[in-house]
Amino acid sequence: MAKVSLDKPSLANCPIARSLSVYGDTWCMLILRDAHMGLTRFDEFRSSLGISPSMLTKRLGTLVDEGLFEKRRYSEFPPREEYRLTQSGKDISPVLFVLANWGRTHKSSEKDVQIPVFIDSETGVEIEPIVIDKNTGIEIGKRAIRQRKS
Secondary structure (H helix, E strand, O other), X not given: OOOOOOOOHHHHOOHHHHHHHHHOOHHHHHHHHHHHOOOOEHHHHHHHHOOOHHHXXXXXXXXXXXXXEEEEEEEOOOOEEEEEEOHHHHOOHHHHHHHHHHHHHHOOOOOOXXXXXXXXXXXXXXXXXXXXXOOOOOEOOOOOOOOOOO
8 A cells, every 4th residue: 555654744743644644545445435334344345345355454454553443253163353443433434425525526427327425314314514613613615724833
């Protein structure tokens, strides 16, 4: 997996660069997407994604090592494990929804006949994510931003 090198001080201090060192891989993001849709088992991920077993093993290992999944044994004979989202893994869901919404808006084509739509499981209403600043309630992206050292 191509990881972002955090050797440069400006990157080592950047939360985006540090996050991309884990999430900057397409397979990791798609595995996380599927986990949020309820998949937990190796064969489920493999079937959903069409990913090679060795690639899936590496990516699941990364997600476990980074604390986004925890492995739990569900069968002793034969030994089988499932991958459950940790709180850290659950906390990435808003990013996935915002990324999916951006992709539907900016990367869709007329060939995309069946673009997945995410719906609230209780209300049945389509989820249309926005990101707001917790302190002001203002939608992020509607105003210019700048960075300051903390």
